[in-house]
Amino acid sequence: MPVEAGLVFIGHLETPWETPQDCPRNGRASDAICHVHVKEPFREGLASVETCSHLYLLYWMHHARRDLIVQAPSFADSPHGSFALRSPIRPNPVALSVVELLAMRPDGFDVRGLDCVNGTPLVDIKPYFAGTDSIPHARVGWREG
Numbered sequence: 520m521p522v523e524a525g526l527v528f529i530g531h532l533e534t535p536w537e538t539p540q541d542c543p544r545n546g547r548a549s550d551a552i553c554h555v556h557v558k559e560p561f562r563e564g565l566a567s568v569e570t571c572s573h574l575y576l577l578y579w580m581h582h583a584r585r586d587l588i589v590q591a592p593s594f595a596d597s598p599h600g601s602f603a604l605r606s607p608i609r610p611n612p613v614a615l616s617v618v619e620l621l622a623m624r625p626d627g628f629d630v631r632g633l634d635c636v637n638g639t640p641l642v643d644i645k646p647y648f649a650g651t652d653s654i655p656h657a658r659v660g661w662r663e664g
């Protein structure tokens with residue numbers, strides 16, 4: 520497929536895990552403290568981030584293959600489309616986690632709640648708004664039962 524957009528990585532994620540196999544399946548499954556390194560030209564954009572308790576991090580799963588559109592994860596009993604999964608394997612390997620902000624640092628900040636390999640490129644940071652983002656009755660039907 521032709522490339523339809525360009526990305527600028529704004530930093531990278533420093534975590535205790537060196538391979539995908541070492542990582543927790545999702546960030547909520549780990550208490551590890553991780554560091555979000557933001558490149559210098561983008562640090563001005565962190566103004567007021569220190570007031571947020573939780574953030575969305577969007578990151579680029581740089582070790583993931585991109586050629587599977589239907590997958591059968593080990594924990595599922597049948598195949599599912601990549602867009603019904605949180606697998607890193609997808610046409611654009613963008614991942615997201617809601618992380619807890621622990622401390623601001625000169626080159627970024629520390630968080631809890633990540634699930635990615637050390638050095639994973641960072642795409643974006645956004646505040647998590649509990650009032651509008653939380654949907655307690657949301658469902659993923661294929662995962663029920």
Ligand SMILES: C[S@@+](CC[C@H](N)C(=O)[O-])C[C@H]1O[C@@H](n2cnc3c(N)ncnc32)[C@H](O)[C@@H]1O
Pocket residue numbers: 539540542543544545546579580581582583605606607613614615616634635636639
């Ligand atoms: C199931 S994905 C979930 C990612 C994210 N929380 C989401 O929902 O979009 C997490 C898994 O991706 C794999 N992974 C982590 N970092 C990766 C990277 N940089 N490249 C490829 N795979 C990675 C690990 O196996 C990890 O357990």
